[in-house]
Amino acid sequence: MTEYNFAYLDEQTKRMIRRAILKGLAIPGYQVPFASREMPMPYGWGTGGVQVSAAVLTPDDTFKVIDQGADDTTNAVSIRTFFQRTAGVVTTTATRDATVIQTRHRIPEEPLHEGQILVYQVPIPEPLRFLEPRESETRKMHSLEEYGLMHVKLYEDISRHGHIATSYAYPVKVEGRYVMDPSPIPKFDNPKLGDMAAIQLFGAGREQRIYALPPYTQVVSLDFEDHPFEASKANHCCGMCGATDSYLDELIIDDAGGRMFVCSDTDYCEARQAMGHKGKDAA
Amino acid sequence: MTPLLSVQGIAKRYGAHIGCADVSFDLYPGEVMGIVGESGSGKSTLLNCMAGHLVPDAGQVVFDTRTDGPRDTITMSEPERRMLGRTDWAFVHQHARDGLRMGVSAGGNVGERLMAVGERNYGDIRDKATDWLGRVEIDASRVDDRPTTFSGGMQQRLQIARNLVTGPRLVFMDEPTGGLDVSVQARLLDLLRGLVRDMGLSAIIVTHDLAVVRLLADRLMVMKSGRVVEAGLTDQVLDDPQHAYSQLLVSSVLQV
Numbered sequence: 319m320t321e322y323n324f325a326y327l328d329e330q331t332k333r334m335i336r337r338a339i340l341k342g343l344a345i346p347g348y349q350v351p352f353a354s355r356e357m358p359m360p361y362g363w364g365t366g367g368v369q370v371s372a373a374v375l376t377p378d379d380t381f382k383v384i385d386q387g388a389d390d391t392t393n394a395v396s397i398r399t400f401f402q403r404t405a406g407v408v409t410t411t412a413t414r415d416a417t418v419i420q421t422r423h424r425i426p427e428e429p430l431h432e433g434q435i436l437v438y439q440v441p442i443p444e445p446l447r448f449l450e451p452r453e454s455e456t457r458k459m460h461s462l463e464e465y466g467l468m469h470v471k472l473y474e475d476i477s478r479h480g481h482i483a484t485s486y487a488y489p490v491k492v493e494g495r496y497v498m499d500p501s502p503i504p505k506f507d508n509p510k511l512g513d514m515a516a517i518q519l520f521g522a523g524r525e526q527r528i529y530a531l532p533p534y535t536q537v538v539s540l541d542f543e544d545h546p547f548e549a550s551k552a553n554h555c556c557g558m559c560g561a562t563d564s565y566l567d568e569l570i571i572d573d574a575g576g577r578m579f580v581c582s583d584t585d586y587c588e589a590r591q592a593m594g595h596k597g598k599d600a601a
Numbered sequence: 602m603t604p605l606l607s608v609q610g611i612a613k614r615y616g617a618h619i620g621c622a623d624v625s626f627d628l629y630p631g632e633v634m635g636i637v638g639e640s641g642s643g644k645s646t647l648l649n650c651m652a653g654h655l656v657p658d659a660g661q662v663v664f665d666t667r668t669d670g671p672r673d674t675i676t677m678s679e680p681e682r683r684m685l686g687r688t689d690w691a692f693v694h695q696h697a698r699d700g701l702r703m704g705v706s707a708g709g710n711v712g713e714r715l716m717a718v719g720e721r722n723y724g725d726i727r728d729k730a731t732d733w734l735g736r737v738e739i740d741a742s743r744v745d746d747r748p749t750t751f752s753g754g755m756q757q758r759l760q761i762a763r764n765l766v767t768g769p770r771l772v773f774m775d776e777p778t779g780g781l782d783v784s785v786q787a788r789l790l791d792l793l794r795g796l797v798r799d800m801g802l803s804a805i806i807v808t809h810d811l812a813v814v815r816l817l818a819d820r821l822m823v824m825k826s827g828r829v830v831e832a833g834l835t836d837q838v839l840d841d842p843q844h845a846y847s848q849l850l851v852s853s854v855l856q857v
């Protein structure tokens with residue numbers, strides 16, 4: 319589509335976003351402000367992630383988009399189509415073949431490798447927002463490493479539920495310095511954030527923030543000594559591929575309330591089935 | 602003996618208007634200083650300058666720190682000052698909602714300072730919070746309730762517990778009994794007196810209520826138009842005021 323610049327955004331905007339990304343990579347976990355642009359899709363559809371993807375994509379890239387682990391949701395399809403049209407990049411659903419993966423709410427099961435970039439769509443970048451709405455104050459708390467409030471949130475969880483009930487957007491500390499919101503991924507994915515071979519970039523469009531984790535960064539989930547962090551998932555295997563180590567979605571399969579568990583990462587599940595793995599619900 | 606706090610020549614203007622001017626005094630460990638004066642006399646301005654909430658235009662606020670001895674808290678770095686604010690210093694606001702997190706349980710409110718200084722054992726934090734609720738006469742069964750469900754007097758007691766849990770060495774209080782019913786005030790005063798005595802607290806209490814300083818303060822400063830017009834032992838100032846303004850204040854002509 320010739321009426322667009324490559325990947326929709328003009329070069330000056332992409333340079334501005336790349337500067338924010340580089341700064342983010344230099345200060346892992348630090349939220350870098352950037353001048354978010356209007357994108358031809360509503361906020362909540364991942365405009366932050368889309369702008370980050372637009373800034374890092376090159377014509378040689380292979381692009382994958384997942385939404386809650388699936389390549390085929392409306393959101394994933396529309397973003398994939400957007401970059402097919404505006405950047406003409408090759409797209410894929412195979413995690414290992416992608417060089418740039420934009421994601422909402424999941425990290426792929428298959429370990430990422432060096433040279434890959436994982437771009438997260440972030441709704442609320444500020445982990446302290448929940449208890450301290452004043453931006454001037456949260457900025458100060460980050461700069462002075464005053465993170466006691468983060469544990470107040472976890473304390474409240476335990477006092478109300480008997481355990482840390484936060485199961486998405488579970489806060490982490492990066493390289494012993496910045497506390498970061500990993501976006502609403504399940505806490506099952508938290509251990510994958512740390513020591514990852516790929517570059518991780520986080521884009522919040524409405525909030526105009528970008529942050530990043532360079533490869534092999536130390537990322538620790540916050541917890542208490544007597545309530546340690548646990549990367550929990552449903553205690554089942556995948557009904558389709560039999561995987562015991564993947565994050566599962568629960569599906570209602572008939573009117574009688576029958577249910578089954580399947581991998582939320584569709585590429586992972588399909589690849590396993592193609593290799594002959596079979597779950598108890600597989601045809 | 603080294604003063605715990607030594608205030609020298611504090612002045613704060615709001616534009617051309619004087620908030621407070623030329624205030625100096627020493628506070629020794631275990632002492633309670635009362636600051637009285639009518640509304641608008643500069644008490645809160647002075648207190649906020651001392652507690653690091655306002656930057657004075659002139660003067661020093663020298664605090665005898667645990668690690669480095671006397672330090673001017675005005676010129677120390679902001680991280681150091683904020684660290685003091687959640688360890689050795691405490692601040693009790695007149696309105697409990699300014700000093701509490703209303704969306705957080707009572708236990709979380711009391712535990713916040715513990716977590717801020719690095720405590721990471723949930724059970725220990727909760728035990729200490731529960732213990733402190735008891736000390737301010739709040740039933741342990743309320744530990745998971747939010748302060749929004751508490752009466753005004755309970756909120757104020759919770760704010761006090763939240764401030765004292767880390768064993769601060771200096772407590773700033775701005776009209777701690779203001780805005781409460783008279784009977785509730787009496788109970789809170791009683792509690793405060795007990796805590797001050799039992800913990801050997803050093804405190805600076807701002808109030809326009811002479812009954813509060815009569816009960817709590819060892820020494821008194823009387824402020825008028827931003828300046829200290831008289832200072833001395835509480836009983837002396839209240840029973841035999843020397844300055845004409847103090848005489849008016851004590852004779853309750855100026856009481857609001």
Ligand SMILES: Nc1ncnc2c1ncn2[C@@H]1O[C@H](COP(=O)(O)OP(=O)(O)O)[C@@H](O)[C@H]1O
Binds near residue numbers: 621647
């Ligand atoms: N933020 C402000 N801006 C301008 N004037 C102020 C401000 N705060 C206080 N003042 C003025 O400074 C004087 C002292 O106020 P304050 O310290 O609040 O007195 P007090 O606590 O004794 O009632 C008053 O004349 C008041 O109107």
Ligand SMILES: [Mg+2]
Binds near residue numbers: 644645646
């Ligand atoms: Mg006042």
Ligand SMILES: [Zn+2]
Binds near residue numbers: 556557559587588590
């Ligand atoms: Zn599967």
